[in-house]
Amino acid sequence: xxxxxxxxxxxxxxxxxxxxxxxxxxxxxxxxxxxxxxxxxxxxxxxxxxxxxxxxxxxxxxxxxxxxxxxxxxxxxxxxxxxxxxxxxxxxxxxxxxxxxxxxxxxxx
Amino acid sequence: xxxxxxxxxxxxxxxxxxxxxxxxxxxxxxxxxxxxxxxxxxxxxxxxxxxxxxxxxxxxxxxxxxxxxxxxxxxxxxxxxxxxxxxxxxxxxxxxxxxxxxxxxxxxxxxxxxxxxx
Numbered sequence: 001x002x003x004x005x006x007x008x009x010x011x012x013x014x015x016x017x018x019x020x021x022x023x024x025x026x027x028x029x030x031x032x033x034x035x036x037x038x039x040x041x042x043x044x045x046x047x048x049x050x051x052x053x054x055x056x057x058x059x060x061x062x063x064x065x066x067x068x069x070x071x072x073x074x075x076x077x078x079x080x081x082x083x084x085x086x087x088x089x090x091x092x093x094x095x096x097x098x099x100x101x102x103x104x105x106x107x108x109x
Numbered sequence: 110x111x112x113x114x115x116x117x118x119x120x121x122x123x124x125x126x127x128x129x130x131x132x133x134x135x136x137x138x139x140x141x142x143x144x145x146x147x148x149x150x151x152x153x154x155x156x157x158x159x160x161x162x163x164x165x166x167x168x169x170x171x172x173x174x175x176x177x178x179x180x181x182x183x184x185x186x187x188x189x190x191x192x193x194x195x196x197x198x199x200x201x202x203x204x205x206x207x208x209x210x211x212x213x214x215x216x217x218x219x220x221x222x223x224x225x226x227x
Binding site: 033040041042043044045048087096097099100101102 | 115143151152153155158200202215216217218219220221223
């Protein structure tokens with residue numbers, strides 16, 4: 001079966017750095033997405049990785065290792081507004097998005 | 110980026126009534142739209158995949174006669190919850206897929222519709 005695992009919840013301090021991990025087992029791979037979702041709102045796109053390596057975009061970076069079925073989202077200089085759920089999703093061989101359950105990130109002052 | 114709108118954003122209805130939710134891609138054409146449902150503290154659950162001009166493909170466990178999907182044009186898909194019941198209360202989100210060369214398919218999400226059935 002297809003499976004995406006990410007931690008349920010993480011807590012970090014304002015101004016710090018946090019890494020949210022995602023491991024996946026899917027039928028085929030056509031890229032991995034990270035989305036941010038605030039409570040009561042729809043997800044918003046953060047990043048897309050299809051090749052191995054690190055993609056940096058401002059305070060957010062995303063890393064992919066296809067051989068290990070592993071990705072992480074790195075958030076730097078955390079702000080209170082970064083409190084949200086972070087969803088990992090993989091595009092499988094049929095170009096369907098397979099979603100993780102999301103990681104709720106709690107930022108403390 | 111591409112914009113997807115959803116209407117209404119919030120609806121409260123009585124049990125037994127039907128509710129229609131519209132999803133529009135505002136500045137692009139979407140051959141494929143997706144309908145998701147999300148219960149509190151849970152991830153998105155794909156309900157159905159909608160292709161313009163053809164019947165929607167429903168995920169296992171989703172009743173196609175209860176959740177009617179119409180993808181009449183490249184910019185509009187509708188989801189009708191027929192004879193809604195309290196257990197249908199949820200956050201319904203649509204997304205539209207942009208198909209680019211090289212197989213990169215990004216989904217853009219609508220803002221969601223909060224349905225409460227009394």
